[in-house]
Amino acid sequence: MTVEAAWEREGLTRAKRVVVKIGSALLTNDGRGLDEAAIGSWVDQMAVLRQRGIEVVLVSSGSIAEGMVRLGWQTRPSAVHELQAAAAVGQSGLSQCYETHFARHELRSAQVLLTHDDLSNRKRYLNARSALRTLVSLGVVPVINENDTVVTDEIRFGDNDTLGALVANLLEADALLILTDQEGLFDADPRTNPEARLIAQARADDPTLDAVAGGGGSLGRGGMATKLRAARLAARSGASTTIASGRQADVLTRLIDGETLGTLLHPDHAPMAARKRWLAGQLQVRGTLTLDAGAVEVLRSQGSSLLPVGVRGVQGEFKRGDMVLCVDEQGTRVAKGLVNYDSRDAERLVGQPSHRITDILGYVEAPELIHRDNLVVL
16 A cells, blocks of 8 residues: 555544445345344444544435335336335335434434435525534434435435535535445456456546446446545545445444545545535536636636626526536536526626626626636536
């Protein structure tokens, strides 16, 4: 192990707050119902972390998979209403299971169900953060899942890996520990290539990792590609991410002890300010602004606001305060932020200097389309 790798692993030993994410295949023993023994073991390990003074937040999949077992379904349904029904049936069993096991250690747990809207709306985002911080300060272990009973494709996170990363951003966690049924990220598919090697550590934003990330399984929605994306999201708040097999004995405590297990994906830049983290974590945008080369350069090098004069085109329909994506003239993502004008007015301001806003619109909301405090460069 290199000096750099040792230093990064050592960083886990100093973690004060961690987010643990456990996937469906692990929790349900590949679809055979909740694996009580395995869940009990993970809870035992989380209890050890709590005894060491480490705050633990759990993001747990498994409600739909458990609901399928209880309903006698062999194949994951595709209809939204059936998925919602399975989640409703399974969530109660999942929550009860965790509560029982945490109680063995005299620890309280709390069920927290979130949708994308809870983290995309600034007010609800701050409310969620306040509630979770309060639970953690009280010594309670929050057990977080996507609210699959009410969520739709338009407002879902997409997978609990992404949810785990956003929770890590939300709570400024030191580490995101993703437990899966694989040993970690390999340089080739280990199912078809016997010479595939485990990647022990890498930068989260290393572009070469995209080529080796695979697809998801039948129970969950996430594969290595979603875990890689989650690591990159978590890195925005300075958190490292470890992807490791949840079937290894004492995996959580061994990771926190600095043992080389799984794949460690670490950030290589300083944490963003809290508002910037929130902006960067938003997955849904309402429209797109195409920028000229000058505006792209100013945003990237100076962290300036986006002025109308640097905009070449407006796509989509959005309202003031909506999240929009900024791209260069080749379509490459540059930034995103909260826009000060709706799409119709933004179209009228394309390429215009700020001093002409009143003449064009009859009013001026702000001299910039996106203020730098509401904009994050990607």
